[in-house]
Amino acid sequence: xxxxxxxxxxxxxxxxxxxxCSSTPRTPHGKxxxxxxxxxxxxxxxxxxxxxxxTRDIWYHDERIRQAGTRNSKIVIHLKDQRGxxxxxxxxxMNFPVCTGKSAHETPRGxxxxxxxxxxxxxRSYGSVFDASGLCVNSDATSSSRVPPGGKFIGxxxxxxxCAFTAG
Numbered sequence: 001x002x003x004x005x006x007x008x009x010x011x012x013x014x015x016x017x018x019x020x021c022s023s024t025p026r027t028p029h030g031k032x033x034x035x036x037x038x039x040x041x042x043x044x045x046x047x048x049x050x051x052x053x054x055t056r057d058i059w060y061h062d063e064r065i066r067q068a069g070t071r072n073s074k075i076v077i078h079l080k081d082q083r084g085x086x087x088x089x090x091x092x093x094m095n096f097p098v099c100t101g102k103s104a105h106e107t108p109r110g111x112x113x114x115x116x117x118x119x120x121x122x123x124r125s126y127g128s129v130f131d132a133s134g135l136c137v138n139s140d141a142t143s144s145s146r147v148p149p150g151g152k153f154i155g156x157x158x159x160x161x162x163c164a165f166t167a168g
């Protein structure tokens with residue numbers, strides 16, 4: 001190894017070590033995060049971000065979530081953005097990604113009520129296909145997707161999946 005490369009490698013190692021010790025964790029886009037990985041920003045800043053429609057991040061307001069009840073809360077789904085918003089007393093308490101129907105199975109519009117929740121629900125229609133060794137070979141699969149010999153289809157997990165009906 002040339003002697004001129006040694007100081008550069010030492011500088012690079014020290015720089016990486018110092019960067020790893022940074023006290024404020026950041027997203028790939030450079031935004032500051034709180035200790036639990038949420039944005040340290042206002043709701044307005046979160047939704048104004050140019051990457052908002054593409055992020056899988058969740059924003060929430062701890063105090064408003066604690067105040068949520070069946071009478072003062074509702075969830076609004078924004079189909080275009082594929083985002084859901086929990087409103088408590090008309091103010092955003094949480095903003096989260098959702099997955100709605102595709103063009104062949106469009107999500108109906110209207111008002112719905114949750115009649116049943118399942119904390120460990122797995123989709124029987126959408127999920128991933130794994131080969132015999134456990135390697136994911138198709139992460140955007142349907143139950144009718146080809147499964148290699150010895151492989152299997154595993155439905156997407158939707159924690160707290162809710163069955164809904166039209167409220168009128």
